[in-house]
């Protein structure tokens with residue numbers, strides 16, 4: 001049986017771009033190598049080297065850094081940083097961007113990553129992942145500026161994620177549809193398993209940390225209460241599925257449809273998830289698959305961040321489900337204002 005590898009697929013897609021130089025294929029190959037190394041570590045966690053547990057450090061987000069967080073960040077930074085394809089790397093784990101010095105082997109791309117998403121799930125054997133995003137340097141000259149590091153989400157040239165789960169899956173888009181590859185552990189090669197992914201127009205599942213209920217505002221409570229009401233015409237009540245690993249929750253939503261939410265709340269007025277490392281790359285993927293991504297009021301890809309670590313609320317998934325969320329949030333916000341005055 002003839003099977004398409006990830007390397008072949010990226011090369012075929014790049015050929016469709018007239019101005020392509022091969023640099024993007026090289027970058028994707030290096031991302032794939034780093035993903036394989038992390039996959040091996042995740043799958044052997046608990047055996048041999050102690051990769052579970054904490055490093056004792058606190059990251060820029062104020063969170064405890066796990067050993068696997070640090071390992072993934074270092075692995076990606078080293079491999080991508082030496083690939084000659086990028087001039088800067090930003091990461092959820094790094095306060096400041098990592099800039100490749102002008103005299104060194106560097107390329108035109110900016111690489112952004114959440115090297116290990118869902119790391120609170122590492123030691124309980126639940127799926128975790130990596131999310132990445134690729135932009136092109138925009139500013140002229142050698143310096144990497146804010147114009148390069150804080151680009152509008154729409155300017156991404158590629159995005160993807162890797163799920164380290166019951167199997168390791170690599171999903172990417174270079175703005176020519178969304179394609180998924182499964183790692184064959186015997187050959188150490190990613191093979192095309194999910195070509196041209198399309199998210200169902202509407203799902204029957206919602207995904208949110210409902211433990212935060214008391215911290216939500218009234219529109220958010222009303223939206224979730226609506227999803228739990230019985231109504232055969234609209235498949236309600238929706239099923240609740242929440243893993244607490246964005247990559248895993250998103251992957252399920254992409255394949256089966258539905259609505260993933262991480263709304264703002266009283267403790268986190270801008271939500272929890274980060275624009276550059278989580279929301280923007282998944283927004284590009286979901287839109288390429290026919291879905292939608294919003295803050296509840298605004299399309300994610302229309303946003304230009306003001307900081308590398310900006311956070312924002314996220315509503316992402318099937319087109320009709322995200323539209324329904326936006327409409328219901330707007331309607332209840334209006335009612336709340338009317339009632340208050």
Ligand code: AHM
Pocket residue numbers: 063092114116117118119120209244245246247262272
């Ligand atoms: P992380 O990138 O530090 O792992 O944090 C992000 C994670 C997401 O994977 C997940 O969607 C969310 O945090 C879960 O948060 P909570 O535990 O508040 O539900």
Ligand code: MG
Pocket residue numbers: 092114116117118246278
């Ligand atoms: Mg994350």
